[in-house]
Amino acid sequence: MxxxxxxxxxxxxxxxxxxxxxxxxxxxxxxxxxxxxxxEKVWSLVCHESEVPNAYDFRRCQHMSGKELLVIRGKDMKIRTFYNQCPHRGNVIAFEPSGNAKRLTCIFHLWSFDTKGNCVEITREKEGFQDRLSKKDVGLREVKTDLSAGGFVWVNVDDDCGPLEEFIDGSLDCFQHEFSTxxxxxxxxxxxxxxxxxxxxxxxxxxxxxxxxxxxxxxxxxxxxxxxxxxxxxxxxxxxxxxxxxxxxxxxxxxxxxxxxxxxxxxxxxxxxxxxxxxxxxxxxxxxxxxxxxxxxxxxxxxxxxxxxxxxxxxxxxxxxxxxxxxxxxxxxxxxxxxxxxxxxxxxxxxxxxxxxxxxxxxxxxxxxxxxxxxxxxxxxxxxxxxxxxxxxxxxxxxxxxxx
Amino acid sequence: MATTKTATKKPRSKSAAAAKPTLKKKVEFRFETLFEREKAVRELIARTCLTMDAYDFNSYLDLCHEDFQYTITTYSPELRKDIIWLDHDKMGMKTLLDVLPLHASDHFLRLTMSRHLSVYTIDYSANDTRASVVSGLQVFNTAKDGGVTELLSVAKYFDTVALEGGKASLLSREVRLDTRMLGETGSLIPF
CATH class of the missing domain: 3.90.380.10 (Naphthalene 1,2-dioxygenase Alpha Subunit; Chain A, domain 1)
Known part of the structure; x- marks a missing residue:
């Protein structure tokens, strides 16, 4: 009716x-x-580890909150995630969806960062900042990163979040064999x-x-x-x-x-x-x-x-x-x-x-x-x-x- | 009562058969001039677009060589490698095109696809039995109410045309996509 x-x-x-x-x-x-x-509170899957298979590989991702992220595999083969944002003037650091770089250099003023998020180069640092600001003050913003079974890369922008395993709560256990064989x-x-x-x-x-x-x-x-x-x-x-x-x-x-x-x-x-x-x-x-x-x-x-x-x-x-x-x-x-x-x-x-x-x-x-x-x-x-x-x-x- | 057309079909008269030599000669024609050869190639490529625009899949397949191979490819900067999104021989293509009308009919109602084509280059093999053709392609989708036309994809066709027995047929087609996000709803229909 x-x-x-x-x-x-x-x-x-x-x-x-x-x-x-x-x-x-x-x-x-x-x-x-x-x-x-x-x-901004829950764990979010952003990519698979095979998208950054080699040391210095990076993958540009977008977090569900809209934030630009960079997932990077370091020389130590650990996967870390940072805001894809230069702490200097806020420009995106990596424009490419993926790549391989020992140093990530912002194209705007050529500040550089290593794969652990440390700032390793401030162009004309002493001339501009004297001793008021140094590289150790301006590292990349790191985001909590963890891997679940099968090699899926998860991030959480909330520094106070609980562990990933607790968040997943066994909901992927049905793939236990498929993700581990x-x-x-x-x-x-x-x-x-x-x-x-x-x-x-x-x-x-x-x-x-x-x-x-x-x-x-x-x-x-x-x-x-x-x-x-x-x-x-x-x-x-x-x-x-x-x-x-x-x-x-x-x-x-x-x-x-x-x-x-x-x-x-x-x-x-x-x-x-x-x-x-x-x-x-x-x-x-x-x-x-x-x-x-x-x-x-x-x-x-x-x-x-x-x-x-x-x-x-x-x-x-x-x-x-x-x-x-x-x-x-x-x-x-x-x-x-x-x-x-x-x-x-x-x-x-x-x-x-x-x-x-x-x-x-x-x-x-x-x-x-x-x-x-x-x-x-x-x-x-x-x-x-x-x-x-x-x-x-x-x-x-x-x-x-x-x-x- | 069922009747068949063949039962009433008139046999060809001897005089009609005698009037056919011109046609027979045409069938054996081998594109002796560059103009005729190129016209056949260009028309073939254009007709593949027109038949697909019209969802006339059987006519599309009629333009394809029996050894036809079709792929849709692109480069993924995310994975840093080429990827193939569709890969069919003629039989596979026929199976796909036969089954598509059985899928979500509203999809067909939504899409009025128009393939805009520019043939860029035509290169012939040494014995002139193959033509390699590169064309620019833009695929548009116009809403059924005619109000909005959306660009679905920019791509190139990399075609091989067989020139055999006085006939041009599509031997292979690679649709190389620049645009990888295909509008709001994607496409079940090959480009």
């Missing part, structure tokens, strides 16, 4: 844990609060800037119900036995994973009518498994490739999504080619899935962007299986806790009405 304006704006007849106010995706003040209370290596990287909210992308990654969107997923997963039995597992800090599933790649046109032969060391050859970590990270394994999504929210309606594909270090050229081909067939920029997902979240934002005609986004499915929305409810429970606001009533309007 069509709804009137009053009916449209009415709160759903579900518990407040089972829906969210659509303004959490569109409101500028909430976004700025997220930057302060979430992005052989070293991983990055094989693909691309990104997209989508006019949508970062949480909408993460929602899509978390819930399997949207797989109806993808012909590929319908064929290889949804229509296969056991699909609906998959259960979600929730972890602390808003993270989740799902039961693995044996996926029938041969059910989709284009794979030659054969099940794939190249699998993933330490795991099943056709086992699909994934974990989604609050607030912006996704690990998605469809042998023979692993996909990692990370995001840089630029505003409530603009998000950089970074896609990484990983394979196995030491692949033969034939294995690498197969891994790459299968990865890109589904997850590459011309692949079957990502474009469709991007259309969906862009469409959501097109519909809700005004934020004026209050509407609700439902997270109400309860079926104790693959299409249960517990994966979403758990995320917004964490979001509400960190923001000090209910995702269903972020401006406390329902509570105010109830009090009248």
């Amino acid at each position: 069509p709804q009137s304006a009053t009916q449209w704006g009415r709160t759903p007849s579900l518990p407040p844990t089972h829906y969210v106010d659509s303004r959490i995706y569109t409101d500028q003040t909430l976004f700025e609060e997220e930057q302060e209370k979430i992005f 052989k070293p991983l290596e990055i094989i693909s990287y691309h990104k997209a800037i989508v006019p949508s909210n970062y949480k909408l992308w993460h929602d899509t990654n978390r819930e399997l119900y949207h797989e109806y969107l993808h012909r590929h997923n319908r064929m290889v997963a949804v229509m296969q036995p056991g699909y609906f039995d998959r259960l979600y597992h929730i972890f602390g800090n808003g993270h989740m994973s799902a039961d693995p599933m044996d996926t029938r790649y041969d059910a989709y046109e284009g794979y030659g009518g054969e099940q794939r032969k190249l699998g993933w060391p330490g795991g099943g050859d056709t086992i699909h498994k994934f974990s989604d970590l609050f607030p912006t990270m996704t690990f998605n394994l469809r042998p023979p490739a692993l996909r990692i999504d990370t995001m840089v929210p630029l505003g409530p309606d603009k998000t950089i999504i970074e896609y990484r594909g990983l394979g196995i270090k030491g692949d033969t050229p034939a294995e690498r080619a197969e891994r790459f081909c299968d990865h890109n067939a589904v997850w590459g920029p011309f692949g079957r899935n990502l474009s469709e997902d991007q259309i969906a979240v862009v469409g959501q934002m097109m519909a809700i962007k005004t934020g004026r005609d209050n509407s609700y986004i439902l997270h109400g499915r309860e079926e104790n299986g693959a299409h249960d929305d517990i994966c979403l409810r758990h995320y917004y429970s964490e979001w509400s806790k960190r923001m000090g606001r209910s995702a269903a009533d972020p401006f406390n309007e329902q509570a105010a009405v109830a009090a009248e």
Whole structure:
């Protein structure tokens, strides 16, 4: 039945844990609060160690708070992270996405820094600063950096944060064998800037119900036995994973009518498994490739999504080619899935962007299986806790009405 | 009751067959002049764009040689290496193009793609049976309401054209992308 304006704006007849106010995706003040209370507080995956394989390699990254970062492997082979910002006049030090340099020199006034963040050169130091300021006073701002199993590089801009392991809280344990049997290596990287909210992308990654969107997923997963039995597992800090599933790649046109032969060391050859970590990270394994999504929210309606594909270090050229081909067939920029997902979240934002005609986004499915929305409810429970606001009533309007 | 067109098709008359020698001669034509050869090459490259713009995938494949190879490549400054985003032979390309209309139909509704092409150079092999063609490519997407045209990608085509039996066909195509972020939603459709 069509709804009137009053009916449209009415709160759903579900518990407040089972829906969210659509303004959490569109409101500028909430976004700025997220930057302060979430992005600048939690651990964030920024790259894989294989992106800086050699001493003096660096990788320019953008932190989810928007801050420019430089991930650098030192002569001691330790990976460190710094603000990609000269302490002199604030210019970006490295413009290139990646490179190799024993010294990082700012192009503006030629101040130089080593891979441990020490300033090693101030141009005409004595003439300009006499003894009032010296190199030891102007090192790079270091950011807490740690590696998780599999060689993923995480950072936290909060110096007082807890340990990474505590943050992950076992949510990646389902990849224990896949991440430890052989070293991983990055094989693909691309990104997209989508006019949508970062949480909408993460929602899509978390819930399997949207797989109806993808012909590929319908064929290889949804229509296969056991699909609906998959259960979600929730972890602390808003993270989740799902039961693995044996996926029938041969059910989709284009794979030659054969099940794939190249699998993933330490795991099943056709086992699909994934974990989604609050607030912006996704690990998605469809042998023979692993996909990692990370995001840089630029505003409530603009998000950089970074896609990484990983394979196995030491692949033969034939294995690498197969891994790459299968990865890109589904997850590459011309692949079957990502474009469709991007259309969906862009469409959501097109519909809700005004934020004026209050509407609700439902997270109400309860079926104790693959299409249960517990994966979403758990995320917004964490979001509400960190923001000090209910995702269903972020401006406390329902509570105010109830009090009248 | 079902009928077939072949049942009613008129046999060619002897006189009609006799009027064909000109056509037969054309089929055996071997691009004896540079102008005709170059015209065939340029038209082929242009038709590959027009057929893809029209989502006329079968006509596109008809322009391709049986040994056709298609790749989309780019350089990743993040990884400091070349990467291949799509790699198909003719059969693989056919499988891909056959299945795309079964995917998210709204994608097709959203995209009106237009490939703008400039042929830069054409170099011929010693025996004139192959042409290596470099072209500039810009791919635009126009919203269905005609309101906004978005530049999806700047790229180059590196093509090899087979010139055999008086016919030009696309033997290989490398789409070398400069732009690696393909608009708001990416593209299921090859360039």
